[in-house]
Amino acid sequence: MSKHDQFVTGIPSSWVGPLRISGNAINEEIKVPLATYETPLWPSVGRGARISRLVEGGIRTTVIDERMTRSTLFVARDAGHAYEAMASIRAREAELQEAVSAQSRFAKLIEMHEEIVGNLLFIRFAFTTGDASGHNMVTQAADTLMNLILSWDLGLDYGSVSGNFCSDKKATAVNGVLGRGKRVVAEILIPHEIVETKLRSTAQQITDMVVRKNLVGSTIAGALRSANAHFANMLLAFYLATGQDAANIVEGSQGIVYAENRAEGLYFSCSLPHLIVGTVGNGKHLDHVNDTLEQLGCREEREPGANARRLAAMIAATVLCGELSLLAAQTNPGELMRSHVALERGERK
Structure with a gap:
């Protein structure tokens, strides 16, 4: 391919947040970059980010394996x-x-x-x-x-050299069972008052939505080790902004949302068993990607793997923000479509 055949595609991008994140890979409030043509994703993730700042410890992320x-x-x-x-x-x-x-x-x-x-x-x-x-x-x-x-x-x-038992960029069960990439769980416990005032829903409504839509709906659709509303949206936007191999959303989006209505509030979690990301390698040398990784604190001198674990934790927390916001919206008839219409019309003006 000649240099004349190469071109750069501009994708609308925005910093969203900050998110309050704690756990074994990161403990701070930080804005996250999302590159997407589906720009209503920004305020949706932003709503989840605001929730995280109202809760002690915010979103707790645990990198379990890599x-x-x-x-x-x-x-x-x-x-x-x-x-x-x-x-x-x-x-x-x-x-x-x-x-x-x-x-x-x-x-x-x-x-x-x-x-x-x-x-x-x-x-x-x-x-x-x-x-x-x-x-x-x-x-x-x-x-x-x-x-x-x-x-x-x-x-x-x-x-x-590659026999498809890996399994690379394909929706399979083996990656969830044996692991590929980072295995991360993001979770949050939101007091009932915050659920009702900021998400315009209740812990029971959101828990029911998780069971009925994500678990039952995904099962009858024949989903493979996957029960979520739209992990892929947040993953792709974060991947494109940070120079990741975007094709890895195929397996990365195979994750599970789990929720409980507890006495203290809504327990809400997103488990991502094969989140494939890195902070060095192909694509990371580009100036705009390097600048983004620097702003995320992923260019610091740390032990090998620590920067990538930090990035994985931020991505998992971002997925939780978007998933929580969308599911809460769907507990209210018509809210999802009204929001999209209002946001998209506003952008076209």
Whole structure:
């Protein structure tokens, strides 16, 4: 592709908030960047952000796990030989870990999962990748591991460096079960008075909406490990603003909203089991992305991975703000459409 074929697309962008966030990756009030053509998203997330500032501790975010995966595919003569080969590979796992560490400062092999289908052997390698989302890093590591395993003469042939058991940019169950990217839970406990005055709803109405729409509605639609109203909206807007690989919203939007009507108020949570983000790597070198990451405090000197965890926590909190606002609006007949019409007409004037 020549330079003449390249062009820059301008996307409407805005800083929203600040959000009050606490947890094991960030504890502060901070504005977040959202790049989207669906600009009513800004005030919607902004409403959730205002709620967060009225609650002690705001939105609590917990980064539970982090990893990036690549599944290699080997071809054996039959299932028996594939099984024997995998036993040998498991016995030499320490050699595999050493090979990965030798070719990367940040990639570390932490886990293997295998599946044998006929004479095909799939090995799903999981790595930590520091502050990078890690797509290229784990592919390079997988290449290294494949070459090493093939050199052991276990009766295996090369199939593919990526066998779709990873699973990359596809809606699958395995990422939710075994993890891929950052696993983050964002939660908030909102006093009843704030729910009623600021969201024009009640804890029971919102809890019922979560059950009836997100859980039951998603189930009859055949959703795959997913029960939410619009995680993808906030994810895409945040991804575009911070130089992420936007295609990762496919698996990133597979998350679950859970709520309870408690004596103290509305408990509301968003669980994102595979949030794939990074603060270094492709796209992060662009001036406007670098400036944004600096403003988010994700260019500080921290231990490897800490900046990416900070970013993941902010994204999860932003998802909660947008999800809470939309679900509250839908408890009131007509409110959602009235808001969209008013906001969009206002922009066109």
